[in-house]
Amino acid sequence: xxxKTLYDKLWDAHxxxxxxxxxxxxxxxxxxxxxxxxxxxxxxxxxxxxxPWRIGANLATADHNVxxxxxxxxxxxxxxxxxxxxxxxxxxxxxxxxxxxVEFGLGDERQGxxxxxxxxxxxxxxxxxxxxxxxxxxxxGAFGALAxxxxxxxxxxxxxxxxxxxxxMKNMLVQVDGELPPxxxxxxxxxxxxxxxGTAGGTGHAIEFGGSTIRSLSIEGRMTVCxxxxxxxxxxxxxxxxxxxxxxxxxxPFAPKGEHWDLAVKAWRxxxxxxxxxxxxxxxxxxxDIEPQVTWGTSPEMVAGVRGRVPMLADMPSESARQSLQRAxxxxxxxxxxxxxxxxxDRIFIxxxxxxxxxxxxxxxxVVKGRKVASSVKEALVVPGSGLVKKQAExxxxxxVFTEAGFQWREPGxxxxxxxxxxxxxxxxxxxxxxxxxxxxRQGFGGRTHLVSPAMAAAAAIEGHFVDIRAWGN
Amino acid sequence: xxxxxxxxxxxxxKQFLKxxxxxxxxxxxxxxxxxxxxxxxxxxSSQRPLNPDFPLNQARYKGASVLLARExxxxxxxxxxAPWALEDFGFRVLIAPSFADxxxxxxxxxxxxxxxxxxxxxxxxxxxxxxxxxFELTADLQKQEVRTSDGRQWxxxxxSFRRHCLLNGLDDIGxxxxxxxxxxxxxxxxxxxxxxxFTG
Ligand code: SF4
Numbered sequence: 001x002x003x004k005t006l007y008d009k010l011w012d013a014h015x016x017x018x019x020x021x022x023x024x025x026x027x028x029x030x031x032x033x034x035x036x037x038x039x040x041x042x043x044x045x046x047x048x049x050x051x052p053w054r055i056g057a058n059l060a061t062a063d064h065n066v067x068x069x070x071x072x073x074x075x076x077x078x079x080x081x082x083x084x085x086x087x088x089x090x091x092x093x094x095x096x097x098x099x100x101x102v103e104f105g106l107g108d109e110r111q112g113x114x115x116x117x118x119x120x121x122x123x124x125x126x127x128x129x130x131x132x133x134x135x136x137x138x139x140x141g142a143f144g145a146l147a148x149x150x151x152x153x154x155x156x157x158x159x160x161x162x163x164x165x166x167x168x169m170k171n172m173l174v175q176v177d178g179e180l181p182p183x184x185x186x187x188x189x190x191x192x193x194x195x196x197x198g199t200a201g202g203t204g205h206a207i208e209f210g211g212s213t214i215r216s217l218s219i220e221g222r223m224t225v226c227x228x229x230x231x232x233x234x235x236x237x238x239x240x241x242x243x244x245x246x247x248x249x250x251x252x253p254f255a256p257k258g259e260h261w262d263l264a265v266k267a268w269r270x271x272x273x274x275x276x277x278x279x280x281x282x283x284x285x286x287x288x289d290i291e292p293q294v295t296w297g298t299s300p301e302m303v304a305g306v307r308g309r310v311p312m313l314a315d316m317p318s319e320s321a322r323q324s325l326q327r328a329x330x331x332x333x334x335x336x337x338x339x340x341x342x343x344x345x346d347r348i349f350i351x352x353x354x355x356x357x358x359x360x361x362x363x364x365x366x367v368v369k370g371r372k373v374a375s376s377v378k379e380a381l382v383v384p385g386s387g388l389v390k391k392q393a394e395x396x397x398x399x400x401v402f403t404e405a406g407f408q409w410r411e412p413g414x415x416x417x418x419x420x421x422x423x424x425x426x427x428x429x430x431x432x433x434x435x436x437x438x439x440x441x442r443q444g445f446g447g448r449t450h451l452v453s454p455a456m457a458a459a460a461a462i463e464g465h466f467v468d469i470r471a472w473g474n
Numbered sequence: 475x476x477x478x479x480x481x482x483x484x485x486x487x488k489q490f491l492k493x494x495x496x497x498x499x500x501x502x503x504x505x506x507x508x509x510x511x512x513x514x515x516x517x518x519s520s521q522r523p524l525n526p527d528f529p530l531n532q533a534r535y536k537g538a539s540v541l542l543a544r545e546x547x548x549x550x551x552x553x554x555x556a557p558w559a560l561e562d563f564g565f566r567v568l569i570a571p572s573f574a575d576x577x578x579x580x581x582x583x584x585x586x587x588x589x590x591x592x593x594x595x596x597x598x599x600x601x602x603x604x605x606x607x608x609f610e611l612t613a614d615l616q617k618q619e620v621r622t623s624d625g626r627q628w629x630x631x632x633x634s635f636r637r638h639c640l641l642n643g644l645d646d647i648g649x650x651x652x653x654x655x656x657x658x659x660x661x662x663x664x665x666x667x668x669x670x671x672f673t674g
Contacts, residue, residue, distance in 0.1 A: 016660045017653060021634045025650065027660055029671050037553065039494035050647070053657075056672075065492060084492040084515055091494050128671065135552040135576055149576055151554035152496075153583035153646070161650045163657060167633065169575075199479060200546040203575060233549070235575045256670035264670045299479050320544075324478055418551075420488045439483045439550060445512040 003274025005171045006240055007206040010146035010271070014129045016163055026166045029128040031158050032114045033060035033101065035092040036420070037133030041156035042095040052099050053162040059123050060096050060103040062089045063113045064134075065420045068383055068410035076106045085421065112386020112412040115139040115353035119223065120388055122252025126241050126268040131158055136353050136436065138229040141238030142222035143245045144271035146206075148235045169235065170280040172205035173273075176213040178287035183470035185363065186221030187355060187434070187453035189213065190228040191293035195303040197283055202234030205281065208273060209239050213287040219248040220359040227354045228436050231300040240272035292469050294340045295438045295451040297328035302438075306456065306468045310338045331440055332448050333428060341466050343450065344376065346429035348407075348461040349443070350454055351383030352417035355434035358392050360454040365398040367458035367469070373406035374464030380407045381423065383415040407461070419443045432460040475504075475529065475543045476600055481550035482577060486559040490515055499555055500562030504530065540611045542599055543570040547588075548577025557584040567613040569620065571596050582636045583646070589613055589620060589630045615641060 004012070017025040038060075045051070052058065065085045072079045077093065080086040089106070096103035104110040110117060115136055118124035124140045130147040131137060133155040140147035150164065158164055174193055194201070207229050214222065222239045229237025239245075246265055249255045256264045291305030304310075310329070313336050316322040329336060334343070350356070350364050361384065373380045382402050384390035390412055393399055399409045416423040417435040425431050425447025434457050438449040452460065459467050490502045492515055501519035506512075508530060510523040524531045530538075541560070547570040548556060557580045560568070566586060571593040573581075581588045591599075602622075603609045610623045613630075615637060621627045639646065650657075665672045 017656050019635065023633065023635045025653065025656070027657070027664070036491050040496045040554075043494075043496075048647070054661075082492075088492050088494055125670075127668070133552060133554075135550065149552040151552050151557075151576060151580035151583065153554060153580065157647050157650065160647045161654075161657065162661075163650055165635075165646060165650065199549060200572060200574075203546070203572065233546070233574065256673070260670040260673070264668070267668060299481075320478065327477070418483075418488050420491060437481075437483070437550060439481045441487055441506045442483050445487075445506060 002278040003276040005273040005277040005279060006144060006208055006238055006271060007146065007169070007171055007236070008277070010127070010129065011168060013127070014146070022167060024166050024168065025163045026129060028131050028158050028162055028164055029057060030118070030124050030130045031058045032118055032124070032130070032132035032137070033058055033092070033155070034064055034114050034132070034134065035062045035088050036064045037152050038095065038155055039088065039091045040152050041133070041159060044156045045159055050160045052101065052159045055100050057162060058101045058159070059118070060092060060101055061111050061114060061117055062092055062106060063111070063412070064414045064418065065089060066106060066413040067421050068413050068415045068423060070411060073106065073411040082421070109387035109391060112389065113353045113356065113414055115223070115227065116357060116385030116389065119143070119219070120252070120386055122249050122255030125249060125255065125264070126245055126271055131164060135230045136227050138235065138237045139223050139227040139353055141226040141229065141236055142219060143248065144238060144241035144268065146236055146238065149230065169206045170204055172202055172207045172234070172281040172283070173279040174207055174209050174283045174285065175211040176209065176285045176287055177211040178213055180213060180216070180287050180290065181470065183292055183455065184290050185453040185455065186217050186224040188290055188293045190225045191295065191300065191303050191451060192290045193285060194228065194232050194300045195293070196285065197232055199231060199299055199301045200233040202229060202232040205234050206236040206238065207232065207234040209237060210273070214239055215242060218359060219244060220357045223357070224354055228300070231436055241268045292453060292456050294456070294466055296332065296334060296340060296343070298331055298438060298440050300436070300438060300451060302328060303451070304340060306340055306466055308340055310334050310336055310340070312336045341468070343430060344465050345432050345460055346378050347425060347431040348373070348377060348380035348457055349383070349416040349431055349433040349435065350457050351381065351385070351415050352435035353385065354436045355454050356383060356385030356389065358389050360434065361389065361393050361398050362396070364454040364458040365401045367455050368405040368407070368462060369401050371405055371462045373461045376464040377461055380461045381410055381416060382407050383410040384412050386412050416443055419447070425449070432457040432466065475541060478544040479546045479549055480543060482548060482553050482556040483550055485548065485556040486553065487513065489513065491553060491555055496558055497562060499559035500564070503559040503563045504528070534607060537564065539564055540567045540569065540613060541565050542596065542603060542611070543568060544596070545571045545593065547573050549574035552576045552580070554580045554584070557581050557586050561586055569596065569599070569611070569613070582640060585640065587613060587615055587632070587640060591620065591628055591630060595628055
């Protein structure tokens with residue numbers, strides 16, 4: 001019999017019951033909660049007279065719908081000027097207080113984007129099953145966990161039963177080997193992968209990212225890759241455990257201590273796919289082929305190397321591909337064949353659960369240090385992923401580097417990644433963004449998003465258009 | 475909805491996610507392509523300028539309960555507000571060559587049946603729909619088939635547990651809680667193997 005994949009192992013270890021029809025009851029170790037997808041779930045529980053099954057398995061924070069200006073954040077919830085948003089954040093507070101679920105509220109330095117906060121606290125660990133009412137929960141697969149986004153009905157189901165009803169997915173391996181060229185980052189790796197397999201390429205699969213390139217990435221870099229597994233169509237992405245993983249969790253507040261730590265490490269060492277494991281699908285990628293990436297269209301698969309051009313209509317393989325290109329060109333205000341470095345930018349956004357960790361801020365700061373944001377750029381934002389990332393960056397003086405260059409230094413939250421709060425694009429504006437979705441309207445009605453790495457966004461801020469980071473600045 | 479990769483941001487834009495309710499999302503379904511102006515929560519949608527090119531604004535689709543769509547429908551965010559909005563608008567059945575995983579799952583939890591049919595069939599249905607005023611499709615979950623009014627039919631697959639729940643309007647949580655003993659037994663076993671997971 002063939003060996004097991006990492007996904008098989010995580011699945012088997014959490015199986016409570018397998019039904020005859022193939023559906024399974026899977027035990028959930030950690031449930032992260034935020035303000036937008038949970039109110040209806042708590043209400044559902046209340047209406048049915050149910051209680052959370054295991055309170056300690058839950059951890060909450062408000063991130064999606066919180067303002068990021070210091071002025072609004074100074075007075076906590078009461079400082080939120082948008083009434084509807086204030087009620088939503090307050091509802092999370094009330095629900096947590098009622099049930100006894102731990103919440104990092106506004107003003108707590110541990111508050112932040114769920115997917116930054118969880119690993120930072122050691123609240124999400126290798127070997128766990130982790131869910132959250134947010135599709136980018138796949139981020140936590142970076143350290144050998146099975147992590148998936150769920151809908152609100154499932155949030156309620158997990159709260160009430162600590163389990164999730166699941167169908168097993170297929171196994172897919174994306175193997176990236178070789179050394180990354182200078183200037184090419186984890187973000188470029190994952191955008192390149194999506195460019196190769198498409199946004200539905202991983203549908204129905206759990207993707208394991210493997211190979212020497214992936215192993216050479218930091219945990220932060222691996223999180224960036226797994227974060228966007230969902231943009232590749234896969235509900236879960238993961239990377240096997242190695243020393244990098246284990247070192248990352250040592251000493252984190254929620255991580256196991258003493259004897260438990262030793263036991264845990266022993267178990268975590270097994271969180272790798274067996275050498276003879278079989279995958280349903282394997283995609284191999286050579287790191288040497290990866291360039292700094294820029295998305296030009298309205299889906300993450302509409303992506304090219306920064307030296308590239310917007311495709312030509314005549315080159316499209318089918319009529320429907322031609323139509324979708326035409327629609328994207330119209331929405332994005334671009335011409336076929338246009339060079340990506342010609343795209344002029346109105347706004348810059350460095351943040352989101354994809355790229356708002358300390359490593360990302362350092363990479364961006366290195367680029368902007370001693371330089372100025374181009375005068376044609378209306379606004380450039382840096383939004384740290386959590387209060388602790390913000391504090392660390394300030395200790396390193398990165399905030400000053402950014403503000404001296406003309407960036408705004410904000411309070412942690414999702415901010416312009418989904419633009420639920422006041423941080424958004426105006427109609428027709430182009431934005432270099434380190435986030436993960438470039439859908440129509442994602443960052444504001446009529447806004448035009450280009451996804452890039454933090455270093456590429458920083459360089460674009462200085463020049464006012466995209467530049468090839470590999471050849472720039474020296 | 476004749477376009478591929480329709481994402482949940484398009485189905486229901488984020489400004490409407492501020493609501494703490496499950497209902498009332500129908501008027502803002504496909505908001506950004508359905509209206510010509512920018513929608514805001516609380517704004518009366520009946521007074522807003524409609525986009526004449528958007529199919530759901532055309533008289534012939536009034537009262538439709540089956541939505542024909544293209545591949546990878548529902549990709550993007552996990553927001554259950556997407557099926558809530560579709561349901562609130564009146565859709566009960568979605569037909570497409572493929573759906574994004576989380577969205578597909580969310581549909582069943584809200585009484586919506588997502589039907590996967592081969593791309594060629596969907597193509598043909600789109601063509602007939604364009605060419606035939608009054609074209610009607612029916613989906614029969616019991617028999618697992620989609621029918622045209624002139625009697626042609628295509629069968630589709632659906633997971634038996636989901637079909638059972640949808641047909642009987644069963645509450646997932648109640649069903650799972652019948653297995654409370656198995657969950658507790660799992661926890662005991664797991665606690666012995668991996669005690670660090672249970673310190674919280
Ligand atoms: S940063 Fe963006 S993608 Fe990440 S959780 Fe927030 S809204 Fe979702």
